[in-house]
Amino acid sequence: MKKILLISGIFAALVSATSCNMDLRPAGVIDPNESLETKEDADKLRDGMYNLLRATVGGGYASIDEIRSDLFHATSSFGNNGGTMYNWIQTATDGDASSLWANSYYVIADANFFLQRANAVNTSEWTEQDRASLDVYKGEAYFIRAYHHMELAELFCLDYVGNEQSYGIPYVTRYAPTSDQTQYPSRGTLEHTFEMILADLDSAAKYITTPGQRGSDRITKDAVTALQARVALQMGDYDTAADKANELIESGTYPLVSSETSFNAMWTSDATDESILMLYASRTELGASNDYGYIGYSANKDQYSPYYVPEKWVIELYEPEDWRFKNQFLQTDILAGGGQTFNLYIFYKFIGNSALRVGSGYNYQIRPKVFRIAEMYLIRAEAVARGGVLSSGTSNPLSDLNLLRNARGATALSGTGDEQILSLILEERVRELIGEGFRIQDLKRFRVNLQRNTAQVPEAIYMPTSNQETFEKSYTDDRMLYPIPQTELDANPNMAAQQNSGY
């Protein structure tokens, strides 16, 4: 009996010992409420914002607007990559546009989180210098918030001028994830969206003290100015657009390149020339590539099989000696559908920086160039051509174009009259900005229809009968805008009735 008691005693001890700790937290993560307490925390959260920004300034933001435009033809071997976009049959349930929507709001949420923590943190123990840094970081968060709302407004809203009272996009300034639908925002007007963008840019300008620097991988005062120029042009505030662009051009910090070698180096070795903001990248930290199967190179077979090739009119738009043409287009044999080969020009701009390659393969990666001075020349030209007046000094749209063309090995253009100048500007924007995601927005702003045209080699493209001259979309076509993702409308009753028309 003693033994039984003994063993029963051990048993009782076992029972009481086998209750486990229920308060478990995941490893390697931080409690949000304790994530910003020191300057070092702020540094990490700041770099987190940059890391997200790097992934969202190019990639789909640049490519899906290009492949559905009138600049490219899908090849017969494109395998339906980007097919819904290219064929203009996108719907509210397609992934392309909805991932841009989700990604932008994710970056915005991250910036809002940072601002909330930065405003809440007790910095009384911090050094003066650290407090100043925190202010700069806050300015950067305002910039990022403005930048992504601007991206969304371009993708999902009508052109601003004349449509101020149409739907904008929800402008989110608070990080408070919840399933409570009553807390969710609605679209508001486009005017409101842009007011908020301007306000955030004012805050960014106020807090950011970082001086402009060629090829800066941090957001500088000049980067804020560049975004202000882009926004003002969009809003039809041509005076401001011209002034802001002018400020950057006249600062002399970002001279245009003067040799073909330097021009090529901008794109193939990320030379800092002309870059106002060029985010950091390395072999182990890559952004999203702007390439969308434009090259499709197999080094092993020395063979190109692109998904998309430039239309014939794009090739013909360039002078043969234009450095952009010589360096960013390549005449070669391509392998198309059915194992057939065709000789034509492919779009070679994003062949990538070889220093960012892993192994010998092409990954079409460069440091993301958010703002280049060339765009500022084009903005100043367009703003002035549309009646903008510089607050000091003068500029001439045609000479702006020719300054840029001179820095590209192209001959000077001539022309008179605002209409003609504007159409020259639109063409020059194609030459300079092709592949960077401006085309659809430009057609909306210039009120020019989208017109696909003759293929370089009709046999090489997908469904040649319906993708050449017969393919035309009005600049007011509903599908110039992307649909608000169906998942957003389903989750958010306050937006349920605010879908873009045509979807």
Add this chain to the structure above:
Amino acid sequence: MKKIRLFLTGLLLMMGAAAFAQDITVTGTVTDASTGEGIYGVTVLLQGDNTKYASTDDMGAYSITVPADGVLEVRFMGYATQEIPVNGRSVIDVEMEIESEMLDDVVVVGYGSARKITSVVGSASTVNKKVIANRPSANAGDALQGQVSGLQVFTSSGEPTEGVSMRLRGVNSINAGTTPLIVLDGAPVSSDVFSSLNSNDIENIVVMKDASSTAIYGSRAANGVIYITTKKGQMGEKPVVSLRGQYGFSTLMEHHVDIMNTEQWMDWQYMADPTFKPSAAQQLAMDLGISTDWRDYFFKNIAPVWSADMSVSGASEKADYYISLGVFDQEGTLPSSFVTRYTFRSNVNIRATDWLKVGANVGVSYEDYIYNVYATAGSNYYNPVFASNVLMPWVSPYEIVEDEDGNAYVDYSSEREYLDELGMYNPNYLIGIQPASQGLARVNGSTYLELTPIKGLTIRSQQNIEAFDYRMSSKTKPEGPYDPETGETSAQVSESFQRYYQMTFTNTAEYRFKVADKNEFIILLGQEAIISDSNQFGGTASEITDWRTNLLTQGNRELNAFSNSLSASTFNSYFARLSYSFDDKYYVDASWRIDGSSRFGTDSKYANFYSIGGMWDIKREEWMQGVSWINDLRLKASYGTTGNASIGNYEWIGTVGQNGYYNGAMAWGIGNPENPNLTWETVESVNVGVSARLWNFMDVSVEFYNKVTHDLLMAIPYSMTTGHSAGAGNAGDMLNRGVDVDLSFDIIQTRDIYFNVKTNFNYNKNEILELFGGRDEYVLGNALSYHVGYPYGEFYNVRSAGVDPRDGMQMWYDKNGNLTKTFSDDNAVMTGKQMFAPWSGGVQLNFQYKGLYVGADFSWMAGKWTINNDRYFLINPLFLSDGNGAAELLDMWMEPGDKTDVPGFNSARNFDDTLIEDASFLRLKNLQVSYDFPKKWMDRTGFIAGFRIYAIARNLFTITKYSGYDPEVDSNLQMGVYPNSRQFTIGAEFTF
């Protein structure tokens, strides 16, 4: 054989009888009361004097010399101990009664000791070892398909390491797990256990369906409980040695879509473009008569499968044991797909003293395997399943060379590495230069200590561990696409390690007592704690330039990358159960359990679950005794709640975490959104059933159930403007209502012939009762949506309306049933077609004539629909310019007036309901023929006790309308899924 004899002799010596010269000699035979056969190894001893004892021989005979007034104690594990006064007799024959817990038809319901199945108040079905043994599948769970009413089992791929998915009585949850809780010998384990068990080690599997039988498991029992019992040494037998060997092969189960050959492909090109001219390569292919059947090229015709195992089992008065080892080896029908598994099991129970019993069940397995990485890659052209359909037939995987005279011919001896016409590598080459190996060691072990301090009280403490150690190595050779000079990407080597353990500590006290003879009470109190812990790390090195130096340390150091994760969860539970029965006629069970989990929010970790159930054994009533055609009749009913916590470990916790690096510095960003209120999903269920045996020929059981899942654990969609697309929460209700029917007919029951037919079926109606945010519908995409009032898993899609013969354009119905030629997701409607089959069942035929046994197990599901995504690629002209398609495309609309289902070239193909196919099926899951050689013959050999040969076929045939490879795949859509296979094996089994 010599060794086995020696072994047996040793055992005999150890247990051999020893006699002592004393007062009188008593002899006799100990037999099994139910079979009348002698029992070997029974201990007969003199009470109060441990020195005087004897054991029975093979015939059950014993001889012992004891005082004439002594008392004999006759003991044998598994039988009730008997005390027999000698009273001067010299011959005493003893009939031993099997202890109730050792009977074949006993089940362990919840914790506590086993009960006769006839006294179980809840709903439980047993699958016995005959069904499970010898199946030529690495996954023992596959054998359960069609065996239990209401249990749906799926093997969704032909990969030998593929697991099974299971659901019991419908889908109970949307985002949390739907797999029943698996309990192995008393220990809750993961469903992966099925793939690490040697199917021959399983004694039986009990499937518990209703709240009364499952509520005691509380947490995680919402989807039902599957209780696996492994074998133990059987009483009444000599030590038994079994040897088993089995060999066979697998073949592909083909789909039913006719793919174009070269000639048809060329015809199609002319149809699509009358100006089409074959290229030089195409012309050459036609001249050489090349028409590649890529399916034939990628899939093996015959992929071997074999297994061998051995077991030794036995029992003595103090102990029983079952020791086994086995090997199972299977190749998949695709390259780079195989498994070799070694299993070991040791089950030992020891009665240390009158009041103390201890034991250990330990199963260890080790698997070496590879799975074909491309076979899970959907519409990737390197996925051989997808490529089989879409690679152009005029391309040859073999080199085309020229002979001396300059005539081209196909050199079948040399395979091409690169297919220029397709701009891709030969998928076989590409997978061949990516060697991989995976190793998985797994242990399922439990030990227990059982005290019986006073009569009727059992205190039991059980400790269980489930653990695995997994290692994977995958490498790419620096050649072809990974060539350091010319490759597209760099050669990489990766090594990863994962270790997991789950420890479960269960302590129970059970007290059985009777009041006034007819009132029996069983009170159970218990406590359980579970700790799970997983950690993983891995490394990848890039820019491997030389295959001879391919270690993790030999890449470019700048590019070395690591992965690392840790995850843990805990559960704490307390439970109680009261069982009462009166006169074996009326039974009542009530249970209560409180469960806590680390997976839920600070203030909502704990939840209460309870059940109450009753049973009435009507046949035992006096007034039923005269009704001779009713052999058995019982009525049962239960009500209760169970919980579901099958979600990730930290879903409620808000986080900030690393999102990468920027310029070499650590970068942090927002992670998971917080929900401190996240709590248990619960299922409230009612079960009413009746079962009977009639005319001593037919068993029938019918059960109705109604289950409502509350507080569904959902990924509740957030407005993406919050920065998150969804967050974990509890919202919504869902209903599962249905009926289980089981019928069994003993058609012939004579001395030599036994023929039985069993059938079961289930109908389950699922309905979403309430959704998050008070909404009526929520569209998910991929033709799925949640609709209040409709089943979860009903397809929501646009209905096609045929082809307009005037212009060849596809037409659809809009929401109002009007024809339209514009495709819009807005026209989607609920189609009435469900991905989860509402009807399912099985039929089992068992025929025995002397030593010959034939068993056939059919399973079927009806009302199951699947999107055949493969077909989308085969009927879409888009993909034909550089791919292949279905021959039916040749019926394409060409000119006004053509009446056809295939729209014209310019009609864009969309994801409409034409791709939703009826995937109902009837499948002969298992066909087994075996022959036991007559015992007489065996006896003559002197040492072989039994010899059986058998042949088994798995998935022998399938009747279905589904045009893809396999209707069994448990998914809303199929895209390049590695198809299931068919196995044919033969085997032999010796027992000694």
